[in-house]
Amino acid sequence: xxxxxxxxxxxxxxxxxxxxxxxxxxxxxxxxxxxxxxxxxxxxxxxxxxxxxxxxxxxxxxxxxxxxxxxxxxxxxxxxxxxxxxxxxxxxxxxxxxxxxxxxxxxxxxxxxxxxxxxxxxxxxxxxxxxxxxxxxxxxxxxxxxxxxxxxxxxxxxxxxxxxxxxxxxxxxxxxxxxxxxxxxxxxxxxxxxxxxxxxxxxxxxxxxxxxxxxxxxxxxxxxxxxxxxxxxxxxxxxxxxxxxxxxxxxxxxxxxxxxxxxxxxxxxxxxxxxxxxxxxxxxxxxxxxxxxxxxxxxxxxxxxxxxxxxxxxxxxxxxxxxxxxxxxxxxxxxxxxxxxxxxxxxxxxxxxxxxxxxxxxxxxxxxxxxxxxxxxxxxxxxxxxxxxxxxxxxxxxxxxxxxxxxxxxxxxxxxxxxxxxxxxxxxxxxxxxxxx
Amino acid sequence: xxxxxxxxxxxxxxxxxxxxxxxxxxxxxxxxxxxxxxxxxxxxxxxxxxxxxxxxxxxxxxxxxxxxxxxxxxxxxxxxxxxxxxxxxxxxxxxxxxxxxxxxxxxxxxxxxxxxxxxxxxxxxxxxxxxxxxxxxxxxxxxxxxxxxxxxxxxxxxxxxxxxxxxxxxxxxxxxxxxxxxxxxxxxxxxxxxxxxxxxxxxxxxxxxxxxxxxxxxxxxxxxxxxxxxxxxxxxxxxxxxxxxxxxxxxxxxxxxxxxxxxxxxxxxxxxxxxxxxxxxxxxxxxxxxxxxxxxxxxxxxxxxxxxxxxxxxxxxxxxxxxxxxxxxxxxxxxxxxxxxxxxxxxxxxxxxxxxxxxxxxxxxxxxxxxxxxxxxxxxxxxxxxxxxxxxxxxxxxxxxxxxxxxxxxxxxxxxxxxxxxxxxxxxxxxxxxxxx
Numbered sequence: 001x002x003x004x005x006x007x008x009x010x011x012x013x014x015x016x017x018x019x020x021x022x023x024x025x026x027x028x029x030x031x032x033x034x035x036x037x038x039x040x041x042x043x044x045x046x047x048x049x050x051x052x053x054x055x056x057x058x059x060x061x062x063x064x065x066x067x068x069x070x071x072x073x074x075x076x077x078x079x080x081x082x083x084x085x086x087x088x089x090x091x092x093x094x095x096x097x098x099x100x101x102x103x104x105x106x107x108x109x110x111x112x113x114x115x116x117x118x119x120x121x122x123x124x125x126x127x128x129x130x131x132x133x134x135x136x137x138x139x140x141x142x143x144x145x146x147x148x149x150x151x152x153x154x155x156x157x158x159x160x161x162x163x164x165x166x167x168x169x170x171x172x173x174x175x176x177x178x179x180x181x182x183x184x185x186x187x188x189x190x191x192x193x194x195x196x197x198x199x200x201x202x203x204x205x206x207x208x209x210x211x212x213x214x215x216x217x218x219x220x221x222x223x224x225x226x227x228x229x230x231x232x233x234x235x236x237x238x239x240x241x242x243x244x245x246x247x248x249x250x251x252x253x254x255x256x257x258x259x260x261x262x263x264x265x266x267x268x269x270x271x272x273x274x275x276x277x278x279x280x281x282x283x284x285x286x287x288x289x290x291x292x293x294x295x296x297x298x299x300x301x302x303x304x305x306x307x308x309x310x311x312x313x314x315x316x317x318x319x320x321x322x323x324x325x326x327x328x329x330x331x332x333x334x335x336x337x338x339x340x341x342x343x344x345x346x347x348x349x350x351x352x353x354x355x356x357x358x359x360x361x362x363x364x365x366x367x368x369x370x371x372x373x374x375x376x377x378x379x380x381x382x383x384x385x386x387x388x389x390x391x392x393x394x395x396x397x398x399x400x401x402x403x404x405x406x407x408x409x410x411x412x413x414x415x416x417x418x419x420x421x422x423x424x425x426x427x428x429x430x431x432x433x434x435x436x437x
Numbered sequence: 438x439x440x441x442x443x444x445x446x447x448x449x450x451x452x453x454x455x456x457x458x459x460x461x462x463x464x465x466x467x468x469x470x471x472x473x474x475x476x477x478x479x480x481x482x483x484x485x486x487x488x489x490x491x492x493x494x495x496x497x498x499x500x501x502x503x504x505x506x507x508x509x510x511x512x513x514x515x516x517x518x519x520x521x522x523x524x525x526x527x528x529x530x531x532x533x534x535x536x537x538x539x540x541x542x543x544x545x546x547x548x549x550x551x552x553x554x555x556x557x558x559x560x561x562x563x564x565x566x567x568x569x570x571x572x573x574x575x576x577x578x579x580x581x582x583x584x585x586x587x588x589x590x591x592x593x594x595x596x597x598x599x600x601x602x603x604x605x606x607x608x609x610x611x612x613x614x615x616x617x618x619x620x621x622x623x624x625x626x627x628x629x630x631x632x633x634x635x636x637x638x639x640x641x642x643x644x645x646x647x648x649x650x651x652x653x654x655x656x657x658x659x660x661x662x663x664x665x666x667x668x669x670x671x672x673x674x675x676x677x678x679x680x681x682x683x684x685x686x687x688x689x690x691x692x693x694x695x696x697x698x699x700x701x702x703x704x705x706x707x708x709x710x711x712x713x714x715x716x717x718x719x720x721x722x723x724x725x726x727x728x729x730x731x732x733x734x735x736x737x738x739x740x741x742x743x744x745x746x747x748x749x750x751x752x753x754x755x756x757x758x759x760x761x762x763x764x765x766x767x768x769x770x771x772x773x774x775x776x777x778x779x780x781x782x783x784x785x786x787x788x789x790x791x792x793x794x795x796x797x798x799x800x801x802x803x804x805x806x807x808x809x810x811x812x813x814x815x816x817x818x819x820x821x822x823x824x825x826x827x828x829x830x831x832x833x834x835x836x837x838x839x840x841x842x843x844x845x846x847x848x849x850x851x852x853x854x855x856x857x858x859x860x861x862x863x864x865x866x867x868x869x870x871x872x873x874x
Contacts, residue, residue, distance in 0.1 A: 002487055002750045004530045007514065010480035012527070014534055015541065018476050033785040034809045036816030039455050043447035043560050044481070044546060048504070050439055060505060066550035067485075067498040067515065074553065077444065078504065090449070093441045097451055099783070099833050101819050104452065109481060113503035116511065123480050133819070140798060140819050261799060263806065313439045346536070348470040361577060362698060369700065372471045379473030382538050382570070382577050396536050397473075 009114070009122030011329055013336075016343040021332050024156055024341070025107060025127070028326070031152045032105040032129055035144060040104045042086035044111075048076040050089055053313060060113040079111040083128045083325065091132060092314035101133040101141065107328065121329055130323025132310055137320040139254055142286050142306055143261030145322050149302060150266040153290060158331070158340040160293040163269055165231075166276040167255050168283050168305070170238070173248020174224055174274070178217050186281065187211035188221060193277035195225055196299075225275035231259040234272045254285060282307045288324065298334055302326040344398060349379040350435055351401045352394040357384050363409040367428065374432035391417070401435075446551070446559030448766055450773075453780040458769050461593055461778070462544060462564070465763070468589045469542040469566055472581060477541045479523035481548075485513035487526055490750060497550040516548040520565045520762065528569060529751035538570040538578065544765065558766055567760025569747055574757040576691055579723050579743055580698035582759050586739060587703040590727060595768070595777040597730040600706055602668075603713040604692050605720050605742070607675070610685020611661055611711070615654050623718065624648035625658060630714035632662055633736075662712035668696040671709045691722060719744045725761065735771055739763040781835060785814040787872055788851075789831040790840045792821040800846040804865065811869035828854070838872075 006012065013021060029039070051061055062079045080086045083106050091102065107127040114122055129148065131141040146163070153161045168189070175185040191206035198206070200222055207218040229237045238252050259267065278287045285306030292301060304324020311319050335341040351371060353364045361384070368378040379399065381390045394402050395417055403425070404413045414431065415422040425431045443449070450458060466476070488498055499516045517523045520543050528539065544564040551559055566585065568578040583600070590598045605626070612622040628643035635643070637659055644655040666674045675689050696704065715724045722743030729738060741761020748756050772778040788808060790801045798821070805815040816836065818827045831839045832854055840862070841850045851868065852859040862868045 002526075004487075004526060004751055005484075006530070007480070007482065007484065007512070010482050012479055013477075014531060015475040015477050018478055022476055034814045036784050036786040036814060038452040038784055039459055040450075040452050041455055042449055043444070044548075045444065045447050045560060047442075047444065050441075060503060062501045063504050064499045064501050064516065064548075064550075066552075067500050068550065075444070079501065089439075089441060093443070094451060099830070111481075111501075113501075113505065115503075123482060131819075138820055140792075140795075140817070144817075144819075261802065263802070314441055347473050347475055349473040358577075365698065365700070377471045377473060380577070380581075382568075382581075383575055393536070 008116040008118075009120055011121060011124065011333065013332070014343075016346045017332070017336055019345050019348075020335075020341045020343050021328075024328070024332070027155050028127055028152050029105065029107070031148055031155060035103070035148055037103040037105045037129055037131075037148075040087075040090060040106050041108060042080070042083075042090050042106075044079050044109065045077050046080050046086055046089065048078045051078050051080065051085060053085070062111045062113040080108075081112050082110050083108055083126050087128070087130060088311035089314055091319060092311040092317075095315065095317065101131050101137070103129070103131045105129045121333075124327065124329035125332075127326040127328045128323060130310075130321050132319050132321040135318050135320070137306075137322065139257050140261060142254075142322045143258045145304065145324060146258065146270075146286075146288065147262050147266065149288075149290065149304075149324055149326075150262070150269055152326070153269070153302070154266075158292065158335050161269060161290055162271055162293050163288055163290045164271050164273040164276045165255070165286065165288045166273055167251040167286050168278075169247050169251025169254065169285060170274065171251075171277060173245040173251050174241075174243055175221065176247055177243045177245040178220055180211070180213065180217075184211045184213065188213060189277045190279060192221065192225060192275065193279045195275055195277075227272075227274040229272050231262075231267045231270050231272060234259070251285075258286060278303065278305060282309075284308045286322070292331075292334065292340075295334060295338070298330075300327075301331045301334070347379070347397045347399060348377040349397065349399050350376050351378045351403055351432075352390065352397075352399045353378060353380045353403045353405065354387060354390045355381045355384040356387070356404070356407075360384075360405055360407065360409065364405050367403060367405055367412060370428055371432045374429055374436070376432045376435055391415075445553040445555075446557055448558060448561065448770065450769070451780075453783045454769070454773055456782050456785075457772075457778045457780050458765075461765070461769070464592050465564055465589050465765075466542065466544070468585055468592060472540070472585055474540040474542045474566055474568075474585075477524075477527060477543050478545060479517070479520075479527050479543075481516050481546065482514050483517050483523055483526065485515045488515050488517065488522060490522070499548045499550040517545075518549055519547050520545055520563050524565070524567060525748035526751055528756060529748040529754075532752065532754065538568050538574070540566070540568045542566045558770075561764065561766035564763040564765045565760060567747075567758050569756050569758040572755050572757070574743075574759065576694050577698060579691075579759045580695045582741065582761060583695065583707075583723075583725065584699050584703065586725075586727065586741075586761055586763075587699070587706055589763070590706070590739070591703075595729065595772050598706060598727055599708055599730050600725055600727045601708050601710040601713045602692070602723065602725045603710055604688040604723050605715075606684050606688025606691065606722060607711070608688075608714060610682040610688055611678075611680055612658065613684055614680045614682040615657055617648070617650065617654075621648045621650065625650065626714045627716060627718075629658065629662060629712065630716045632712055632714075664709075664711040666709050668699075668704045668707050668709060671696070674709075688722075695723060715740065715742060719746075721745045723759070729768075729771065729777075732771060732775070735767075737764075738768045738771070784816065784834045784836060786816040786834065786836050787813050788815045788838045788840055788869075789827065789834075789836045790815060790817045790842065791824060791827045792818045793824070793841070793844075794821050797821075797842055797844065797846065801842050804840060804842055804849060807865055808869040811866055811873070813869045813872055828852075 064077050172185050175188050188211045191203050204218050207213040283305040287305035289300035290302035306322040310321045353368050355364050368380045371378045402415045412425045414425050501514050609622050625648045628640050644650040720742040724742035726737035727739035743759040747758045790805050792801050805817045808815045839852045849862045851862050
């Protein structure tokens with residue numbers, strides 16, 4: 001017998017979990033589609049050259065190789081490690097055939113060639129959205145992306161969540177007002193991003209060593225990370241920080257304008273958090289992360305931001321964008337582990353047509369087809385054993401109704417497996433439609 | 438600039454093609470779900486040991502390797518080349534948590550590590566269904582799989598199609614009645630499977646060389662491949678072949694019973710075809726292939742059959758099954774190349790809310806949200822340029838309606854971009870609901 005050891009880092013769900021994940025995916029896709037985002041998909045495989053930005057393979061990439069390659073030469077290929085790089089390549093490659101602003105959603109697996117370790121996925125789904133424009137992208141797009149993410153988390157209904165929001169311009173402005181040059185500011189952002197991992201002392205140390213910041217300035221930078229407030233208090237509170245800097249003012253103004261375009265009802269889910277820095281260097285405006293607040297130690301499950309140029313490595317066309325990514329598989333893992341998502345549903349079938357003898361199967365199939373034509377998923381029992389077995393089957397699958405067809409095929413009775421009531425069905429199609437209501 | 442050369446064999450669709458593919462996928466999933474099939478998904482990655490049946494890597498497998506592996510030892514991993522092997526591993530591994538008969542659908546990419554060559558995909562979607570039982574699987578399941586496939590092709594509405602059906606038992610029975618031993622019969626099946634590729638002479642030759650069949654018997658085998666008939670004529674025509682063999686009789690009886698369980702309306706799409714043999718050695722009963730009849734040279738786009746034991750390499754539990762696979766990406770390629778599938782839809786949005794000044798954007802967003810609450814996908818224009826630009830945008834995306842919000846925010850007018858008519862909307866929600874009808 002071959003081994004069946006699960007491979008660490010490659011998650012696999014049971015059917016009822018996959019059904020639950022599919023419901024979440026449909027919810028997300030519907031939200032994105034309702035705002036005019038369109039789906040795209042790219043191959044899992046890209047040239048290693050594409051995946052390696054500026055020639056350096058700086059992420060844990062899986063390369064792929066034909067097992068029976070017999071030494072032929074072919075361009076080196078690898079599995080994508082995120083959806084941003086393939087999306088950039090896609091937009092640059094198909095630019096003439098896309099209409100801008102290009103708003104896309106994309107749900108695909110990504111692979112990370114990491115050392116196997118507990119809790120780390122090496123294959124997982126990301127669900128991304130981005131809005132890209134040529135040359136210039138107004139703040140209405142930032143607001144829409146945030147609005148859509150907030151809606152998505154509300155509709156997934158996995159429990160309380162909070163979106164932390166900040167702006168790279170606000171951070172650069174703060175640090176600039178403290179006298180940091182651009183390279184120092186970038187190093188300071190990388191240091192501050194590690195606050196939750198290495199603590200205040202760790203950040204202090206890195207601000208000194210990597211950003212070359214004096215201890216009193218570093219302390220001031222750390223003070224700023226404590227600033228957290230609701231969107232409604234944000235202009236007042238940032239105004240009281242005593243920072244005078246044009247970049248800072250621009251960042252504050254942008255956030256204010258973005259919040260003004262997000263319906264008030266969603267403001268309670270937003271926290272302006274000046275400790276939020278994000279590690280990736282390409283963000284230039286708003287940045288955000290999303291936490292399930294009952295599970296703070298789990299970290300962010302969705303994040304993103306605004307960037308100046310999506311695809312500078314592929315095209316000279318400037319393509320500013322704003323977008324974000326939900327770590328879908330991680331979120332599902334959290335949901336399954338903590339019962340945040342019902343996995344009660346084990347089948348789409350709402351009705352089991354019992355089969356009392358093989359002679360009546362054709363008639364049972366007809367009955368099932370009549371209900372399916374009304375939009376009711378129906379299972380017909382695959383054998384014709386004693387009724388008890390068929391009722392057990394329906395119960396074990398969570399199918400709520402079981403139908404009995406009379407020997408002459410004319411009469412149909414239905415049993416409600418919850419109430420145990422049994423009654424004649426005079427109008428099958430009407431009864432079927434009543435299940436949809 | 439990095440290269441953007443498409444990698445041969447890794448197809449990628451434009452957004453409007455992806456929208457069309459998604460519609461096909463929803464159609465297929467809905468058909469399968471309506472019969473009680475449930476979705477599963479397995480990782481793209483399996484142990485090479487799992488992928489290599491009986492220790493031999495006999496398919497073109499892509500192995501994967503961490504780019505920065507630094508010489509650590511880990512089990513060899515590869516990308517799955519079909520969904521059958523992962524499904525077998527899945528069922529064996531999770532057997533205790535599944536309920537049987539287990540009916541699953543599974544749409545995933547598979548990878549074939551082939552030499553790059555024109556027209557061959559190296560990454561593509563397959564959409565599989567299978568019904569698996571413990572120990573014994575009745576013919577009702579074969580009939581359901583065929584019925585579901587026939588429905589699926591009808592509902593995809595890609596043009597005329599035909600399902601060719603045969604039975605391994607019928608073939609073994611025929612060859613047995615001609616005096617062939619089991620090993621010879623298996624070799625004969627492999628030879629006959631190549632008929633459309635190598636022609637009659639080629640099959641004749643292989644029947645002699647590989648199956649050790651005398652020329653007169655080989656000629657008789659070739660004669661049998663000419664037998665084609667409708668399901669309604671099948672018992673009569675096979676009865677007139679003068680074959681007396683218990684396996685043959687059993688196969689004929691099974692096909693007859695299966696056809697009896699498929700609604701008459703679908704029989705016109707079925708052709709019993711004794712030249713159909715299928716190359717894979719695990720089939721034991723019914724076998725089928727499906728062609729788009731306007732494109733015979735394209736070959737089969739969906740195929741499958743009955744097998745005795747799904748997962749003998751993983752478990753001693755006998756798991757007979759019946760199922761099949763649609764080569765989704767190949768089918769989409771055919772559909773796109775030949776215009777079988779509309780790619781008119783370029784967005785889900787049914788309405789564009791125009792924005793005449795940034796001051797009115799919040800009100801425009803409110804209007805959009807009211808419509809979205811009624812289930813209407815709505816796009817709000819991202820900037821506020823002259824109206825002509827916004828109308829052009831709606832037209833280029835195929836959005837049928839454009840809304841204008843009055844300066845005071847109270848009045849809303851709608852323009853139908855097809856009829857060019859413009860009128861006041863007095864009840865926005867009611868108007869929205871009218872779009873759904």
